[in-house]
Amino acid sequence: MKLEVERLTTVIEEKNIIEDITMHVETGQFVGIIGPNGSGKSTLLKTIYRILRPKAGLVSLNEREINSLSHREFAKKIAVVSQEGSVPFDFTVEEIVIMGRSPHKRFFERDTFEDNKIVHSALVKVGLENYKYRSFSTLSGGEKQRVLIARALVQETTFLILDEPTNHLDIHHQLQILDIVKSLKVSVLAALHDLNLAAAYCDVLFVVDNGRIVASGSPEEVITKTMLKEIFQVECTVTAHPDTGKVQILYVSDGMFTSNGSKIC
Numbered sequence: 001m002k003l004e005v006e007r008l009t010t011v012i013e014e015k016n017i018i019e020d021i022t023m024h025v026e027t028g029q030f031v032g033i034i035g036p037n038g039s040g041k042s043t044l045l046k047t048i049y050r051i052l053r054p055k056a057g058l059v060s061l062n063e064r065e066i067n068s069l070s071h072r073e074f075a076k077k078i079a080v081v082s083q084e085g086s087v088p089f090d091f092t093v094e095e096i097v098i099m100g101r102s103p104h105k106r107f108f109e110r111d112t113f114e115d116n117k118i119v120h121s122a123l124v125k126v127g128l129e130n131y132k133y134r135s136f137s138t139l140s141g142g143e144k145q146r147v148l149i150a151r152a153l154v155q156e157t158t159f160l161i162l163d164e165p166t167n168h169l170d171i172h173h174q175l176q177i178l179d180i181v182k183s184l185k186v187s188v189l190a191a192l193h194d195l196n197l198a199a200a201y202c203d204v205l206f207v208v209d210n211g212r213i214v215a216s217g218s219p220e221e222v223i224t225k226t227m228l229k230e231i232f233q234v235e236c237t238v239t240a241h242p243d244t245g246k247v248q249i250l251y252v253s254d255g256m257f258t259s260n261g262s263k264i265c
């Protein structure tokens with residue numbers, strides 16, 4: 001599934017929150033959006049998944065304009081894990097995850113043996129198969145996030161949009177979720193805050209600053225000392241991971257030095 005975004009501008013309260021954004025995700029690519037807080041990453045994703053209406057520009061999926069798709073057609077093509085992953089009522093984990101099957105069913109159609117199998121397998125993937133009957137509201141932030149990822153998995157789409165999918169997760173679960181997503185071999189567009197993880201998992205990165213794309217390319221092309229200084233206002237050394245060869249950022253700040261100026265480690 002190929003996504004094309006052309007000259008997209010979204011206005012909130014008379015302000016251009018994202019402006020003139022052009023980008024694309026090729027079939028099977030894992031594409032990351034990085035940028036400082038408030039730069040417009042979520043707004044861009046929300047415009048793509050139709051929560052926000054753009055003032056100008058076009059979004060198409062396999063050359064079909066997204067607004068020409070019905071809700072059901074759209075949900076069969078794109079699954080979303082958003083930052084606002086709350087649920088209004090208290091459902092069990094299994095009930096939440098099975099909601100992801102609804103685009104594949106008719107109104108009032110009962111859940112089938114096949115649906116239950118798919119739900120079970122998604123829960124196994126995120127390590128929550130023993131949580132089926134737990135109430136969602138009693139879960140920790142990280143467990144909730146994994147349930148919402150399982151719900152996206154059972155939608156069985158060929159495109160995933162993830163807004164900070166590793167939010168709340170400890171490092172083991174961050175790697176677990178990104179490994180699962182990568183292993184699906186579907187197209188992925190994800191906003192990520194952890195730049196080392198973005199470099200490790202993404203084929204292509206787009207850097208957003210003040211609502212505009214200011215750089216794009218492979219992690220090696222995009223993640224540079226100069227970009228990190230200019231856009232994220234951090235000092236660092238950019239190197240290669242000794243095992244994977246992927247871009248690795250080593251941050252440096254004043255607080256990492258002892259009072260006599262020597263390095264702590």
Ligand SMILES: Nc1ncnc2c1ncn2[C@@H]1O[C@H](COP(=O)(O)OP(=O)(O)OP(=O)(O)O)[C@@H](O)[C@H]1O
Nearest residue numbers: 012013017035036037038039040041042043044191
């Ligand atoms: N509904 C809204 N009303 C007013 N301002 C909004 C609204 N939604 C977003 N904004 C503003 O738009 C800007 C971009 O927000 P957005 O959530 O897209 O940024 P982000 O890059 O995802 O940030 P973060 O990294 O902090 O999640 C911010 O300044 C935010 O305050």
